[in-house]
Amino acid sequence: xxxxxxxxxxxxxEELIQLSERNPGYQFExxxxxxxxxxxxxxxxxxxxxxxxxxxxxxxxxxxxxxxxDSSTGFLLPDGSALSPDASWMRRERWEALSEDERxxxxxxxxxxxxxIRSRTQRLQELREKMRAYLRNGAxxxxxxxxxxxxxxxxxxxxxxxxxxxxxxxxxxxELPGFxxxxxxxxxE
Numbered sequence: 436x437x438x439x440x441x442x443x444x445x446x447x448x449e450e451l452i453q454l455s456e457r458n459p460g461y462q463f464e465x466x467x468x469x470x471x472x473x474x475x476x477x478x479x480x481x482x483x484x485x486x487x488x489x490x491x492x493x494x495x496x497x498x499x500x501x502x503x504x505d506s507s508t509g510f511l512l513p514d515g516s517a518l519s520p521d522a523s524w525m526r527r528e529r530w531e532a533l534s535e536d537e538r539x540x541x542x543x544x545x546x547x548x549x550x551x552i553r554s555r556t557q558r559l560q561e562l563r564e565k566m567r568a569y570l571r572n573g574a575x576x577x578x579x580x581x582x583x584x585x586x587x588x589x590x591x592x593x594x595x596x597x598x599x600x601x602x603x604x605x606x607x608x609x610e611l612p613g614f615x616x617x618x619x620x621x622x623x624e
Contacts, residue, residue: 445469448541451517455509467514467568480554481506483582484521486620487550491522494614501547502530509541512572517541518565520549524611545573548610552621553581566590576610582622 446454446465454463464472484506492503504523511517523546530538537543549569551562559581566577570592577590587599589607599605604615 448511448517451509452540463517464509464519465515465517467512467516469515480552483552483580483621483623484550487552487580487616488522490617491524491548491550491611491614494611495524498613499527500612501526504542504546510545511541511543512545512568514568514572516568516572518568520546520569521552522550524548545569547573547575548578548607549574549576550578550580553579553583555583563588563596566596576607578605578607578616580616580618580621585618585622587616587618 446469451463451465466472488503488505495501495503501524504520504525506519506521508523509517509519510523525542525544525546525548529544529547533542533544546569549566551565553559553562562579566579566588567590569577570590575592579588579590579596581587585600587602587605589597589599589605591597591610603619604617607614607616
């Protein structure tokens with residue numbers, strides 16, 4: 436279950452990095468209003484996010500247009516939040532424009548594509564707000580996978596989310612040209 440901490444002062448970027456280093460196995464995120472959110476990853480959640488990451492990585496190896504990140508990567512977003520999507524992708528030219536220091540720490544930009552896979556303890560409304568936060572901070576597409584409802588919600592700037600239920604695959608063109616998320620292994624089928 437995720438824990439939200441309201442601290443006496445906002446957690447700095449350096450403190451967030453130290454917390455992450457000292458507490459392996461926990462995912463630390465900071466909301467735009469300074470709250471610290473801590474959530475451990477369970478086995479089923481890790482398996483599902485690993486599957487999405489694997490598919491994204493395999494696609495990227497074929498097209499070679501970007502860089503793929505796993506769930507342990509933190510991104511410092513323009514609104515001051517620090518989030519770690521379950522899987523994400525960034526266009527190669529954006530990654531290469533970052534300095535070596537920016538690449539080593541929490542990445543100071545929002546990825547182009549983000550994926551969040553709902554775990555049993557996460558509330559759907561909180562994840563939907565997280566999808567909107569990614570869009571506000573520059574993501575071109577945000578994908579919310581809910582294995583408990585066997586559904587996928589795809590968020591894009593300037594439009595209502597698209598809901599997919601009872602489908603085996605979801606295409607994510609034009610943001611990820613040719614990428615299709617195969618849901619059977621994610622949903623455990």
